[in-house]
Structures are given as C-alpha cells and as structure tokens.
Amino acid sequence: MKNKILIEISARHIHLSQKDLESIFGKGYELKKLKHLSLTGEFAAKETLGIQIGKRILSGVRIIGPIRKETQVELSHTDAVLLRIHAPVRKSGDIINTPGAVLIGPKKKIKIRHGLINAWRHIHCNPKEAQKLGFKNGMLISVKTNGICSITFHNVRVEVGESYNLCMHLDTDEGNAACILKNGKGTIVKNNFSD
C-alpha cells in the first residue's frame, strides 16, 4: 500500500523569543491570533515584522506564535537571494552560525545575532503514526509528488512529536518547483535515495 501524505507550504515566517517579543512590542505584550495552523497550538499572528540586512528589507513577514525558546526566521532561498545572504538548511532550533538581521517592528527594531535559516524539508508525525510507518525521529526519507511538475524530494527529515499529525512541510521554493502553491499531496518513499 502506498502511503499518501498531505503537503503544506510554509511561507517565510518568524518565531520570536519572549525577550525579543517584549523588546519589539513592549513588556507583557501578547501576540494576537490571526488563524490557527495545522500544527497543534501554533497560530499565525496578526503581527508582522520587517527583516533588514544592510539596505535590503523584506516587509510584512508574519510572526508565528506562540513564543519559542529562541528567535528564528525561516526563509526560502528566493528570500535569501533578495536579502543577498545565504540561509543555511537547518532543522528548527539549530541556529548556531546562521546569519542575523534587524527585525523591524511598528515602533521599535532589534538586532538578532543569528537565527535566519532555510527550514530543512520535513514531515511531522505522532508516535503512533511513526510506529505504523516504521519511522524514527530524525530519519531521512523521500516523498514524491504528482502531476506535470512531479518531484521526488529526498533527505526529508522525520520529526516525531506527540502533538503532530502526519503532514509534510515544504518552503515556497520547493512548493513552487512542484507546482504546489498552498496544499498538495505526496507519496512517502521510505528509502531515501540521496547520496
């Protein structure tokens, strides 16, 4: 049996630490929910920030709540080219030796020393789904999409979490390359064919 998987495209976004949130918006500030995301507990906030590197600015970048331990900005390579930086491919939270930027809020701006990454393509699943699929946290698999722009994505990281439901997350470049603009479907290929 083929294992189908939902694919969701993540546009560029920002996760903020409590400290950075308060530095930008003021002490005790709480993000306003715009809409819930499929990932349990996460939400797109009404607030957006500008990301500045030198003279270049990406405006209106959505904040994703709730707050995290560390501030992290997830960009596509297209975004990184616009900012004239290289955004290294990293799993979430792995931000050592990544570029920093100035984050521009409505009234205040702050400088972050690091945190700009290209999110490593990944799937989320809960322990029950992982067991059924024979997956372990951190494992690399492949996922194939269909249609005229069909692609097999290799080196897809498996991330197992209690709050997760089976879903693949790609950035906008990866989605566009596969002609998937918002949501799509793929087929899990367990053997990762990457070199």
Next chain:
Amino acid sequence: MKNKILIEISARHIHLSQKDLESIFGKGYELKKLKHLSLTGEFAAKETLGIQIGKRILSGVRIIGPIRKETQVELSHTDAVLLRIHAPVRKSGDIINTPGAVLIGPKKKIKIRHGLINAWRHIHCNPKEAQKLGFKNGMLISVKTNGICSITFHNVRVEVGESYNLCMHLDTDEGNAACILKNGKGTIVKNNFSD
C-alpha cells in the same frame, strides 16, 4: 555508468518577436549583447523590460536574443504569484491560451495578448548525444541532484537540436528547491517515475 549532466538555472526572461522589438524600441532596432549564453547563438541583451499586469510590475526583466518568431515571457511560479497570475507549464513556443501582459520599455510600452509561461523543465542535447543516451525528442526522463537538498525532477522533457550541448535547464524555483543557485550537476535517470 551514471550519466552526469550540467544544470543551469534560468532566471525570468523575455524573448521578443521582430515586430514587438520594433514596437518597443523603434524600427530597425537591434538588441545589444551583454553576454553569450551556453545555448549556441543565444545571448543576454543589455535591454530589460518591465512586465505589468494590473497594478503589479516586475521590473528589469532581461531580454534574451536573438529575436524569435513569437514573443514569450518565461516566469517562475514565484514571479507568477507576485503578478497574481497562473503561468502554465509549457514547452517553449507553446503559448496559446496563456496570460498576456503589458511590456514596458524605456520609452514605449506594448500589450501582448499571450506568451507568459512557466518553462517546462527540460534538457538540451544534440543528435549525437541523444543517440548515445537513447533519447528521442520530446521524451520524458528524470534527473536527480545531490546534497542536502537532493531532488529527483521527473517529467523532464528531452529537446534535441543540432546547436545544443547536453545541459539541463531549470527555473529559479526549481534551482532554489535543490539548493542550486546558478549552476549545478545532476544524474540522468532514464526511467521517468512520474505518474
């Protein structure tokens, strides 16, 4: 033996017909060469145009010479999203029922009825290379890239031409998804695994 292939990334660009070239730049105008391209006889021109749809404009889009039979604008899906249109995946020259736009030159602008496409991912090769690889014009194959962002591109069209040398052409979304910004390498997979 594995068949390696060079990969070149094509940014958005415009091919102009003689008629449209003269409508924008004046009678008898000739494009100025900026640099030669790998495709024999083709060159990036010094001239760029704006592409306007409604209120949205993509500025500084490079013209590729020499002139062609029909005007054609090759965009990535990222570009198409910025213009709020759908650019259908088409092989070069297949522009019936595709969106049009206003092309803005330095002094004059013209309206094209159609011609905006997303170039179907393809490889070029000459007849000798095609014979060696067992390829025929129009055949669909797969090409795999390496590294952390490894991808296998399916439905890659084979285009055989006397003036061609073996090379794969991807747009910026496809290149970015595979972490290839300008040039890279891939491996030809003869069986096209796409559904």
